[in-house]
Amino acid sequence: MGQIRSQRFTNLVRDFNEVPMEICQQILSDVRVWDVLRLLVQNDTWTNACIASHPLLAPIFSSDEVVAKTREIADIYWDACMCYHLAAAPPDSPLALNVQALGPAKQNLASINHYMLQKLGNLWSVWYMDLDKLRRHSTTPDLLQKVWDLHSVEGIKARRDAIHAAQKCLNEKKTAQIFRAADLLESNPDILKKTVDPSQVQRKNVGHLVSRYMIDARKISKENWARGDRKRGAGWFADDQFPVAPFDEALGLVVKELEAMGAEIYAHADQSVVAQWMVKDAYKIDSDLQVKIETFVSGLRYLFKVEAEPGAPVNRIGIESDSDGESIEKRVFIQPTTSRDWDWRYDPHDEREIAWLEAFVAVYRSLVKQ
Incomplete structure (x- = not known):
């Protein structure tokens, strides 16, 4: 961000260096306080002398210590305004005053610095519910629990850094999941689909869908709650299930193949799923595939339910009935479409679910279609 600011003010500072002191001071007499602070942040020798x-201005910035403190606050404030698209000097702020409208020196400087610190403190006083979510994904959760002094430069910087680090960690988790979903769908369009897509037939526009995943992943990587970003790519996290799921037929073929090899997979009376796997001597399975099968079978117990429960299931298994209302031995894999509450859309999916999906692909490729 500092590089962008420097590029924008390079010409102005250069021009100041080519203008006599008297002219520079006339210019400074006709600008806003915020313009002076921006010049101060550049820390150019000639501009500082002017x-x-x-x-x-000389009575206000009366010592090197005063200049250094104000420059540091203005530097952080400028970065924040550019990052969060804020108006740096609203008309009703002391920063919007013309230099000639300044009053007593100490009072002016105190109000100017207080205004910037207060605005920064309000900016990073993230709502406690958002802060709780960030804390769950932070590598240093204790920093977010600490009560910082938001009236000091040190407290402001520490709070900012802690929030930015937690936000970055959360963004990386969500972005990585969307990229994995895109890779899985692109590599396996014959057995995987977009979860909320009701069709059980491979779509012709898989490439377009994968492109959408990629675009949204990049948006999520830049998400910032302090700036108000809360909807970037939220659709991929709106439902209980991961955004990519198996076709019913493909899932059924894997279950059928595993049952033939000794697995027990069925709906229990308490609406849970019973899934057990034990290798029979007649089947020679290498260790890697064995691990994938175990991941797939064990995942059925916590990812699949007969009836959907908010937050718990990904899919559900039902027993289809014939025309007479009698149950027949045929599994129907049904995708629930109930969306989560908006509050849920900010968290990534369960990593176990992705591991299960990758295991399903591996088992299908190994057992169903060699």
């Missing part, structure tokens, strides 16, 4: 010798 400010230090200005009849109105």
Whole structure:
């Protein structure tokens, strides 16, 4: 961000260096306080000298210590305004005052610094529910629990860094999951589909869908709650299940194949799924595939339910009935479409679910279609 600011002000600072001191001071007498602070942040020798010798500004920035403190606050404030698209000097703020409208020096500087610190403190006083979510995904959750002094530069910077680090960690988790979903769908369009898609037939526009995944993943990677971003790519996290799921037929073929090899997979009376797997001597399975099968079978117990429960199931298994209402031995894999509450859309999916999906693909490729 500092590089962008420097590029924008390079020409202005260069021009100041080519103008006599008297002209520079006349220019400084006709600008806003915020314009002076931006010049101060550049820390250019000639510009600093012009400010230090200005009849109105010199009493305000009376020492190197005062200049250094104000420069540090203004530097953080400028970065924040650019990052969060905020108006740096609203008309009703002391930063919007013309230099000639300044009053007593100490009072002016105190109000200017207080305004910037207060605005920064409000910016990073993230709502406690959002902060709780960020804390769950932070590598340093204790930093987010600490009560920082948001009236000091040190407290502001520490709070900012802790929130940014947690936000980055959460964004990376969600982005990685969407990229994995895109890779799985692109590599296996014959057995996987977009979860909320009711069709059980491979779509012709898989490439377009994969492109959408990629675009949204990049948006999520730049998400910032302090800026108000809360809907970027939220659709991929709106439902209980991962955004990619098997076709019913493909899932049924894997279950059928495993049952032939000794697995027991059926709906229990308490609406849970019973899934057990034990290798029979007649089947020679290498260790890698064995691990994948165990992951797939064990995953059925916590990913599949007969009836959907908010937050718990991904899919459900039902027993189809014939025309007479009698149950027949045929499994029907039904995708629930009930969306989560908006509050849920900010968290990534369960990593176990992705591991199960990858195991399903591996088992299908190994056992169903060699």
